[in-house]
Amino acid sequence: MMKFLYLIGKISISFFNSFGLLVKFSLICISHCFRPPIYVHSIFKQMVEIGFYSLPVVGLTAIFSGMVLALQSHTGFSRFNAESAVANVVVLSITRELGPVLAGLMVAGRVGASMAAEIGTMRVTEQIDALSTLSTNPYKYLIVPRIIAGVTVLPILVIIADIIGVFGGYIVGIFKLDFNPNVYLSNTIDFVEPLDVISGLVKASVFGLIISLMGCFHGFHSKGGAQGVGISTTNAVVSASILILTANYIITEIFFSI
C-alpha cells in the first residue's frame, strides 16, 4: 500500500514539476516575443521552414480529406434523399474542423519533431550554452522566431488547406457524384459564413503556438545524448498532437456553444 502511495506521489510530483517548468518556459518565451531585439531574418527563415515546406503535406492531406468527405457524406445523405447537403457538409467540416486540425497535426509531425530534434541536439552538444557565452539570449535567438513564425504561418497554411480541401470535395462532387458544378459552388459559397473561416484561423494560430512551444520546450530540456533527443522529439509530437485536439474542443466550445 505504501509503495502504491509512494508511486502516486512520485508521479504527481513529476507531473506538476514538468507542468510548472512548461508554464515558466512559455511565459519567458512569450514575454521575449514583445521585447527587442527581434531576429527578423530568423523569423522569415522559420516561416519558410514551417509554412512553405509544409505546403505539400498539408495540401495532399486537405485534398484527400475533402474528397473522402464528399464521398462519405453522399453515401450517408443519399439514404435520406439529402444529397444536396454534401457541398454544405464539406465546406463546413473543412473550414471549421478538418482544415485546421489536419494541418495542425501534419505540421506537428513534421515541424514539431524537427524543432525538438534541432534544439535538442544544440542542447546536448552545448551549442545553447555557447550562445549564452556569446552574449546571445537563446530564448530570443532560437525560440522566439519559431513561435512568431508558427503563430503567423499556420493560419495561412489553413486558408490554403481550406481552399484545397473544398476543391477536393468539388472534384468528387462533379466528376464522381454528377453534381451540377454551378449548384455545387453556389451551395458551398452561400452556406459558409465568415465565422466558420475565422474560427478555423483562430484555431490555426493557437495550434501554431502549441506546436512551436512544444517543439522548443522538449528540445530545450533535452538531456542524455542521442537517446535524450529521440525522447524529446517523440514527446514534442505526442504532446503537441494531444494539446491540439484538446484546444480544438475548447475553441469550438467557445465559438459555437451558443
Next chain:
Amino acid sequence: MTNNKIQLINIHKNFNNKEVLKGLDLEIIPGESLVIIGGSGTGKSVLIKCILGIMTPDKGEILIDGKNILNLKDYKRSIINQKIGMLFQNAALFDSLMVWENVSFGLMQSNKMNRDEAKGTALKVLKKVGLNEKVSALYPSELSGGMQKRVGLARAIANSPEIIFFDEPTTGLDPIMADVINDLIIECVKDQGITALSITHDMNSARKISDRIAMLHEGRIVWSGRPNEIDNSKNQYVVQFINGNASGPIKMQI
C-alpha cells in the same frame, strides 16, 4: 577592492541532493593561466558553468574585476560575457552556420558588426589559429576534430576577451594535434595577457599551458602550485592523480 581578475568565495552547488561543489574558494590574478585538474565528476565543468552564468551556485559569491556577477539581469550579464571567451570540450560550433559565421557570431550579435567587416575579422582570427580562407566557407560537420577545436578557439578569441575558459582543450585529439592546440593556447592567451582558466585531465597540456595548477577533489581545491612543483608534491591526491594509480585516497565509482 581586490586585485583578482576572478574570485570565487565559498561556492556550493547541489544536484539532486548530491553536493558537487562544497564551499570552493579560488582566486585568479589578471593575466594568470590557471589549470584545474581532477577526476571525472568532481565538479570542474560545473565550476566553469557557474562562472559563465550557465548555472547558478546555491551559495557563495563569484567576483569578476571585484564585482559580484551572480543574479545580474540579462543585459548586465551579457556585458560581462562580452569580456569572456569559451572553448567548449567538443567545440560546440553552430552546425547551421559556416566556419567564418561561427567565428564572427559574437562580433555580429553583441558588437553589432556588419557581415563584411565581421567576415574580415573572422578570416584574420582563423589565420591566427592556422586555418585558411578555404576552411572559412565550410560547415563544422565537414571539419576534423582538431580543426573544430581550432575554430572553437578562434571563436573564443575573436571578441578580444579579457578572460578565456578552456574545457578539456585537448581531449579526443592525437598527441601531435594536442600539442598544436597547446601552442595555440599559449600564443593566444599568454602572449596577449589574457586571464585563462582551463580544466583538463591531460597532464602534459596542464604543465605546458599553465602558470599555476590547482587540483579539485570532492568539490574543493585540495592543492595548488606551480607546474614545476606538481611532480614533487607530497599531496596524496596529486600523487595518485598524476601517476594514474587506481589505489589511493581518490576512490573512483565503478
